[in-house]
Amino acid sequence: MEFMITQGLFSKALSDVNRAVSSRTLLPILSGIKIVAEADRITLIGSNSDIIIERTISVTDEKVKIHKTGSVVVSAKYLADLVKKLPEQIHIKADNNQIHIQAGPISTRLNGFSADEYPSLPLIDGESIHIPAEELKDAVKTTVFATAKNETRPVLTGVNLTFAENSFTSVATDSQRLAFKKSDIRSSGEGNFVVPNSSIDELAKLVNHYSGMVEIQSAEGYIHFKTDEISLYSRLIAGHYPNTTALIPAEEKTTLVLCRETFIKGIDRACLFAGEWKNNNVTLSIYGDKLCISSGSSEMGNIQEYQEIKYIAGEQELRISVDGHFLLEALKTINDAEIKIKFFGPMKPIVIESSEGKSSYLHLISPVRSF
Amino acid sequence: MEFMITQGLFSKALSDVNRAVSSRTLLPILSGIKIVAEADRITLIGSNSDIIIERTISVTDEKVKIHKTGSVVVSAKYLADLVKKLPEQIHIKADNNQIHIQAGPISTRLNGFSADEYPSLPLIDGESIHIPAEELKDAVKTTVFATAKNETRPVLTGVNLTFAENSFTSVATDSQRLAFKKSDIRSSGEGNFVVPNSSIDELAKLVNHYSGMVEIQSAEGYIHFKTDEISLYSRLIAGHYPNTTALIPAEEKTTLVLCRETFIKGIDRACLFAGEWKNNNVTLSIYGDKLCISSGSSEMGNIQEYQEIKYIAGEQELRISVDGHFLLEALKTINDAEIKIKFFGPMKPIVIESSEGKSSYLHLISPVRSF
Numbered sequence: 001m002e003f004m005i006t007q008g009l010f011s012k013a014l015s016d017v018n019r020a021v022s023s024r025t026l027l028p029i030l031s032g033i034k035i036v037a038e039a040d041r042i043t044l045i046g047s048n049s050d051i052i053i054e055r056t057i058s059v060t061d062e063k064v065k066i067h068k069t070g071s072v073v074v075s076a077k078y079l080a081d082l083v084k085k086l087p088e089q090i091h092i093k094a095d096n097n098q099i100h101i102q103a104g105p106i107s108t109r110l111n112g113f114s115a116d117e118y119p120s121l122p123l124i125d126g127e128s129i130h131i132p133a134e135e136l137k138d139a140v141k142t143t144v145f146a147t148a149k150n151e152t153r154p155v156l157t158g159v160n161l162t163f164a165e166n167s168f169t170s171v172a173t174d175s176q177r178l179a180f181k182k183s184d185i186r187s188s189g190e191g192n193f194v195v196p197n198s199s200i201d202e203l204a205k206l207v208n209h210y211s212g213m214v215e216i217q218s219a220e221g222y223i224h225f226k227t228d229e230i231s232l233y234s235r236l237i238a239g240h241y242p243n244t245t246a247l248i249p250a251e252e253k254t255t256l257v258l259c260r261e262t263f264i265k266g267i268d269r270a271c272l273f274a275g276e277w278k279n280n281n282v283t284l285s286i287y288g289d290k291l292c293i294s295s296g297s298s299e300m301g302n303i304q305e306y307q308e309i310k311y312i313a314g315e316q317e318l319r320i321s322v323d324g325h326f327l328l329e330a331l332k333t334i335n336d337a338e339i340k341i342k343f344f345g346p347m348k349p350i351v352i353e354s355s356e357g358k359s360s361y362l363h364l365i366s367p368v369r370s371f
Numbered sequence: 372m373e374f375m376i377t378q379g380l381f382s383k384a385l386s387d388v389n390r391a392v393s394s395r396t397l398l399p400i401l402s403g404i405k406i407v408a409e410a411d412r413i414t415l416i417g418s419n420s421d422i423i424i425e426r427t428i429s430v431t432d433e434k435v436k437i438h439k440t441g442s443v444v445v446s447a448k449y450l451a452d453l454v455k456k457l458p459e460q461i462h463i464k465a466d467n468n469q470i471h472i473q474a475g476p477i478s479t480r481l482n483g484f485s486a487d488e489y490p491s492l493p494l495i496d497g498e499s500i501h502i503p504a505e506e507l508k509d510a511v512k513t514t515v516f517a518t519a520k521n522e523t524r525p526v527l528t529g530v531n532l533t534f535a536e537n538s539f540t541s542v543a544t545d546s547q548r549l550a551f552k553k554s555d556i557r558s559s560g561e562g563n564f565v566v567p568n569s570s571i572d573e574l575a576k577l578v579n580h581y582s583g584m585v586e587i588q589s590a591e592g593y594i595h596f597k598t599d600e601i602s603l604y605s606r607l608i609a610g611h612y613p614n615t616t617a618l619i620p621a622e623e624k625t626t627l628v629l630c631r632e633t634f635i636k637g638i639d640r641a642c643l644f645a646g647e648w649k650n651n652n653v654t655l656s657i658y659g660d661k662l663c664i665s666s667g668s669s670e671m672g673n674i675q676e677y678q679e680i681k682y683i684a685g686e687q688e689l690r691i692s693v694d695g696h697f698l699l700e701a702l703k704t705i706n707d708a709e710i711k712i713k714f715f716g717p718m719k720p721i722v723i724e725s726s727e728g729k730s731s732y733l734h735l736i737s738p739v740r741s742f
Contacts, residue, residue: 078643078671085640098672106640106676269456269477272449300449301469305477 001037001070001094006063007086007103013055014080016230017046019202020053021076027119032073033080034118035094037066045121046076051199052121052222052233071115074099078110122219122233129163129189129216133207133227136214139170139181140200142333142361146172146179147197155239158194163216165190171244172197177326177349178244178364179333191216193223194241199234206232248364249349252342254318256291257311257355260339264331266305270295271324273303279368282324286316295324310338311355320346321368330363372408372441372465377434378457378474384426385451387601388417390573391424392447398490403444404451405489406465408437416492417447422570423492423593423604442486445470449481493590493604500534500560500587504578504598507585510541510552511571513704513732517543517550518568526610529565534587536561542615543568548697549615549735550704562587564594565612570605577603619735620720623713625689627662628682628726631710635702637676641666642695644674650739653695657687666695681709682726691717692739701734 017033025031025048034045042057042064059066072094079099083090086103093100097112140159148156153175160171169182195203203225207214215226222233267282274280276297285292291309296302320343330352331339340355349366353359388404396402396419405416413428413435430437443465450470454461457474464471468483511530519527524546531542540553566574574596578585586597593604638653645651647668656663662680667673691714701723702710711726720737724730 075671081643082640082674085636085643105678106674108644108672108674110672111670265456269453269479272452272456273479299482300446301479301481303453303477303479307476 001035001072001092002067003037003042003092004065004067005042005057005090005092007083007088007090009057009063010090011080011083013042013044013057014076014083016055017044017053018076018080019205020046020048020051022048023077025049029073029113029117030119031075031077032113032118033076034071034073034115035092035099036071036115037069039066039069042066045118047119047233050196050235051202053202054121054231054233056229070094072097072099073113073115073118074110075112082108082110122222122224124217124219124224126191126218127189129191130213131163131168131185131216133210133212133214135168135183135185136225137204137207139168139183140195141204142181143170143172143179144197144200144204145329145333146174146177146363148174155194155237155241158196158237158241159200160241161191161193161195163189163191171241173242173244173247176323176366177330178247178362179330180244180362180364182360189216191218192241193218194237194239195223195234196237199232202232203234206230247349248351248362249344252314252344252351254286254312254314254316254343256309256341256343257338258291258307258341259310260331260334260336262307263339264328266293266307267324267327267331269293269305270303271328273297273300274324276300277368280324280326281321281368282327283319283321285319286312314343318343320350322350322365323368326365330365333363334361372406372443372463373438374408374413374463375436375438376413376428376461376463378454378459378461380428380434381461382451382454384413384415384428385447385454387426388415388424389447389451390576391417391419391422393419394448396420400444400484400488401490402446402448403484403489404447405442405444405486406463406470407442407486408440410437410440413437416489418490418604421567421606422573424573425492425602425604427600441465443468443470444484444486444489445481446483453479453481493593493595495588495590495595497562497589498560500562501584502534502539502556502587504581504583504585506539506554506556507596508575508578510539510554511566512575513552514541514543514550515568515571515575516700516704517545517548517734519545526565526608526612529567529608529612530571531612532562532564532566534560534562542612544613544615544618547694547737548701549618549733550701551615551733551735553731560587562589563612564589565608565610566594566605567608570603573603574605577601618720619722619733620715623685623715623722625657625683625685625687625714627680627712627714628709629662629678629712630681631702631705631707633678634710635699637664637678638695638698638702640664640676641674642699644668644671645695647671648739651695651697652692652739653698654690654692656690657683685714689714691721693721693736694739697736701736704734705732 036043044055091102099110101108162169217224225232270282273295282295290306294304338355342351349364352363407414415426462473470481472479533540588595596603641653644666653666661677665675709726713722720735723734
């Protein structure tokens with residue numbers, strides 16, 4: 001294997017792939033990046049037990065020149081750190097599981113592994129689903145925070161993505177709260193996947209600066225997300241994801257419309273005083289025509305503040321305690337200037353929706369005991 | 372105690388003082404900030420065992436209005452976090468060791484301590500030394516990195532500041548390397564202090580955006596640095612600081628002048644390969660008319676690069692190994708485009724100085740065994 005490449009291009013590609021590589025791995029070869037040079041492209045692969053990232057560099061301009069095809073595996077950390085610090089033109093040559101790098105007056109040799117020992121990629125099967133990157137990013141970012149952080153029910157540590165004809169839903173719940181997002185899309189293909197929350201960050205980065213279509217396919221216990229230059233394989237969580245629509249209560253007793261930004265600031269202040277409680281208890285109640293947000297702890301002190309209610313329907317009597325951090329996390333994913341909160345009774349969950357027409361998102365938060 | 376203050380001013384002052392406060396303290400009252408309201412000023416004090424920060428807010432404009440003098444101690448963390456999140460106008464009132472804060476529609480109460488129980492400030496004694504903030508900042512920033520990180524010889528964990536008539540020197544050494552900086556200043560007063568490296572960061576922040584004169588005084592085992600609005604008291608390290616001028620070898624065998632930036636980049640790359648060695652061994656040698664920088668490890672591989680020598684005097688035979696990280700730390704404190712390195716023999720320390728005339732700084736680094 002032998003090729004020339006510009007430092008900027010190679011360094012960026014290595015850092016894209018390096019995100020999948022963990023230095024703590026049981027299989028030493030997985031601490032490396034696999035480099036494959038073919039006549040028309042260079043492919044870099046990095047992986048850990050949960051995700052695999054594949055990055056392609058096409059030989060289309062003067063930035064890359066292949067002299068000899070071949071492949072090698074080199075320590076991801078050492079190679080990425082070194083290339084970051086090299087000058088503009090890099091000459092790579094591999095033989096006997098070693099890689100020689102020449103850049104101007106600098107010569108280095110890095111020890112590597114045989115590329116034959118690197119695990120092969122999962123085989124892609126099933127039909128392709130196509131979805132705009134923007135929709136995918138929005139859906140996972142607005143739901144992933146609600147996944148379970150402990151492993152008691154493994155399936156709840158993932159985000160449930162469902163592709164149906166013309167719609168795409170993303171759902172996460174840790175059984176105390178639920179985040180739901182639905183998009184109307186022109187999708188081809190159907191599928192239902194539970195993707196680990198640890199993979200969602202990488203997926204969000206993958207589509208962050210990409211505005212095209214993402215191709216989605218299943219592949220031997222993995223889900224495969226493909227953009228123009230980068231592919232991400234994420235392990236799927238096995239098991240049946242619960243039917244969450246049954247959890248949403250019916251017949252609200254009180255509906256409020258509030259200014260989202262003012263409400264966030266009030267809940268944020270109240271949370272300062274809620275740290276002593278296991279559930280960050282923040283109490284919402286109605287006094288006259290105002291919403292009162294309050295919290296307190298014996299150690300620190302207490303806070304009360306009164307906020308304007310934009311619109312109210314139903315019962316005027318209201319007093320409920322919820323986890324202030326759960327409320328903040330849900331509110332921060334919303335872009336609307338105003339939000340609608342529905343209350344169903346002091347021991348029933350509250351529901352947050354868009355205040356305008358049919359809501360594409362829904363957040364449900366269970367109440368907490370305040371005594 | 373009762374006063375009105377704008378949120379921005381109060382929040383900035385609290386965060387200045389909060390830097391001295393540690394949440395892990397044996398004396399619970401030291402987790403608080405002492406607030407003293409007098410007719411013409413508000414004073415905030417925060418402290419831990421090593422440093423005390425005192426911040427004064429003068430009642431000169433519309434931003435502060437004292438209604439009633441008095442004092443209280445309030446949890447530093449809670450108060451600073453809360454004030455950050457409040458709107459513009461803040462009304463503070465203290466009674467019975469509680470502080471009441473009203474800001475628009477927001478009312479809060481924070482538990483506090485009696486101000487009488489707060490330790491009193493060290494009494495200032497001795498004459499005043501005056502030094503430009505710029506000189507003080509430069510001196511401590513270019514030497515503090517060389518202080519000892521372990522406590523075997525406590526006096527070496529500090530920076531030695533010496534004020535004499537018309538000169539000021541700053542020295543630090545961990546006995547394997549030495550950093551020295553001398554300034555010609557019009558100083559009034561003399562003094563010799565060993566300041567803990569943990570206080571130097573705070574001192575650097577104190578004078579970072581300040582361009583006036585700093586007043587320095589000793590105070591019962593403390594050193595007191597005073598600017599217009601903020602005072603810093605730092606504990607002094609007791610003990611006799613060694614005479615470091617005796618460590619600097621005489622009669623160099625080889626002198627090189629190098630481009631500092633190119634040399635830093637070369638050492639930085641070589642350090643990547645030096646991690647396996649206890650002392651980050653990087654080898655410098657002369658090949659023909661070039662300087663060769665090399666390093667290697669059995670695990671990772673090796674690197675060699677050749678750099679231009681701007682000027683050479685003395686013996687052309689040279690091969691010495693030094694700790695690459697020590698070299699980098701010293702080189703990064705220097706602003707000059709070119710530097711002079713003096714070599715005294717393979718087992719003698721190397722010395723880095725300015726390449727132009729009389730040097731105001733000197734860095735000494737001991738060699739390491741490379742076998």
